[in-house]
Amino acid sequence: MKRRQLMQSMGGLMAAAAFRPAALAGPSAQETRAAGSDITGRLARYMAAARDRELPPAVVLAAKHRILDTLGAIVSGAQLKPGEMAITYVRRLGGTPEASVPATDIRTAVVNAALAAGMFAHADETDDFEPVTKAHPGCAAVPAALSVGEREDRSGEDFLRAVTLGYDLCCRLLMALGPDHVRSTHRSAEGVSSTFGAVGSAASLARLDEKGMRYALSYAAQQVSGIWSWERDTEHVEKAFDFSGMGARNGVTAAMMAKAGFTGVPDVLDGEHNALEALSREPRPEEMVAGLGSRFFITETAIKIFSVGYPVQAPLDAFLTLRRQHSLTVDNVERIVVRLPEDGARIVDNRAMPDVNLQYAIAVALIDGTLSFDASHSYERMRDRQVQAIKQRIQLVADRSLMDPAAPRSGRVEVTLSDGRRFDHFTPHPPGTKENPLDTPGVVRKARELMLPVIGSRRTEAVIDYVNHLEQLRSVRELAAVLAGPA
Numbered sequence: 001m002k003r004r005q006l007m008q009s010m011g012g013l014m015a016a017a018a019f020r021p022a023a024l025a026g027p028s029a030q031e032t033r034a035a036g037s038d039i040t041g042r043l044a045r046y047m048a049a050a051r052d053r054e055l056p057p058a059v060v061l062a063a064k065h066r067i068l069d070t071l072g073a074i075v076s077g078a079q080l081k082p083g084e085m086a087i088t089y090v091r092r093l094g095g096t097p098e099a100s101v102p103a104t105d106i107r108t109a110v111v112n113a114a115l116a117a118g119m120f121a122h123a124d125e126t127d128d129f130e131p132v133t134k135a136h137p138g139c140a141a142v143p144a145a146l147s148v149g150e151r152e153d154r155s156g157e158d159f160l161r162a163v164t165l166g167y168d169l170c171c172r173l174l175m176a177l178g179p180d181h182v183r184s185t186h187r188s189a190e191g192v193s194s195t196f197g198a199v200g201s202a203a204s205l206a207r208l209d210e211k212g213m214r215y216a217l218s219y220a221a222q223q224v225s226g227i228w229s230w231e232r233d234t235e236h237v238e239k240a241f242d243f244s245g246m247g248a249r250n251g252v253t254a255a256m257m258a259k260a261g262f263t264g265v266p267d268v269l270d271g272e273h274n275a276l277e278a279l280s281r282e283p284r285p286e287e288m289v290a291g292l293g294s295r296f297f298i299t300e301t302a303i304k305i306f307s308v309g310y311p312v313q314a315p316l317d318a319f320l321t322l323r324r325q326h327s328l329t330v331d332n333v334e335r336i337v338v339r340l341p342e343d344g345a346r347i348v349d350n351r352a353m354p355d356v357n358l359q360y361a362i363a364v365a366l367i368d369g370t371l372s373f374d375a376s377h378s379y380e381r382m383r384d385r386q387v388q389a390i391k392q393r394i395q396l397v398a399d400r401s402l403m404d405p406a407a408p409r410s411g412r413v414e415v416t417l418s419d420g421r422r423f424d425h426f427t428p429h430p431p432g433t434k435e436n437p438l439d440t441p442g443v444v445r446k447a448r449e450l451m452l453p454v455i456g457s458r459r460t461e462a463v464i465d466y467v468n469h470l471e472q473l474r475s476v477r478e479l480a481a482v483l484a485g486p487a
Contacts, residue, residue: 031150040269044213059359069137072447077123078103082240084192086119100484118248126307133174134189141166144198149476156473162204170197170298175287177280191226196252218268219254221275303432309356312343313430315411339412345398363390
C-alpha cells in the first residue's frame, strides 16, 4: 500500500508540473535550443562569406594595429623562455616545410609553426586583451593566420579579414558562454576562447565552404580547453601555451582537417549535447551571431603600452601620472596605496613573475620613471635590495567598489609623501583601450621597440611597412619571409 500510495503521489506531482502555467515554468533545454536554432549554420555561412566581405575603414585600421602589435609580441617573445622552449620543441618535431617560425630558420608543418608563434605571442604580457570577456584574441588569431596564410599563399587583404574574423569568434564564444560563468567554474577565459580565435583565422584562409566551416567549428569545439590553474605557473611557460600556443595549434588543426576532407558534426553549436550547453550552464547562443558584420571585436581590444599583466596597466598609468605631476622620488614617497577591482587584484598581488607583480612594477616605476621591457621581465631586478625595500611601502587593496562593467580594469593610486601631503589619481581606461586608443604612431613605436633588438632595423621597418599597407600585399609569404631567419 505504501508503494502504491507513493507512486500515486508522484504521478500527481508530475501531472501538476506538466500543467503548471507557462509563466511559472522556466524554458526547457529543448525550447532554449529552438530559440537559438541554426547558430552553427548562420555562423558558418558568415565565416565562408567573410573572406570576400569589405571591411569598414575604421575596422581595417584597428586590424592593422592589432596585427602589428601582435607581431611585435611574437618577435620579442621568441627570445624569452617560453619562446626558446617552443623553438627547441618544434625543431625536434621536424615536419613537412609548410610554414616558417618567426625569428628562426625553422620551416615546419603549419600546425607546428602556429604552436611556436603562439607561444612567442604570449611569452610575456605585451599582447592585446579584451576587457569584458578577458580574452586575448591576438596571440592565437594572428599566429594561426600567419602560418596558414603562408601555407596557402594568401594576400594581405585575405590576412586582414581572417584575423578580424578570428577576433570575432574568440570573443563571441565567451559572450555566448558567459565570461563570468567561465571564470567562476575554475576555467580560464583566455584558454577557452583561443581555439575559436585561431579556427576563425585559419578556416578563412583555408577558404572552406559552409560545410567545411561547420566541420572546422566542430573539430575546434572538441578541443576547447583551459583551466585557471595557470595562475600557479611561476615561469610563464605553461601560461604561454594555455593562452595562445594551445589555441593556435588547435584552431589550425581543426581548419586543416576540414580542408583535408574530414567530416564531422555539422551543427556543434545546436541540438542535443551541443558545445554551448556542454561548456556553460547558462549559455546565450545568440551571442555567437548577434551583430555579425556590424560589431567587430577587433575594434574593442586594448593594446598594452607596458609589457605587464592587464590589471597592472591602469594603476601603472595612474602612478606615472602622479610621479610626473608631483615630482615623486624614492626619497619623498612614504606610502603608496593601489586600489584595483577585486578580480584583478588577486591576479597581480606580489606574484612570482615580474610581469604580473604589481608591487614590483610600481617600485621600478618610482625608481626609473618608467617600466621598460627588460625590467618587466627581470627576476634579478626583483631581488634588488632597493626594489625590495620600496615594495614594502606599497599596499594593494582589492576594492569591490571598482567592480564596474564599464571600466573592468581600472586603477586608483594614492601617494602619501614624507611631509604628509597626499595625492591620488584614478585611471578608468588606460592608454590603448577603445575609450583611450593609441594612434598609428603609438602602435608603431611600441612594435618597433619590441622588434628592433631581435631582428634589427631593416627587418623591423619592413614588417611595419608591410602591415601598414596590408591591402597592397600580394602574398603573406612576403611578410613571413621578412619575419623568418635567425634573430
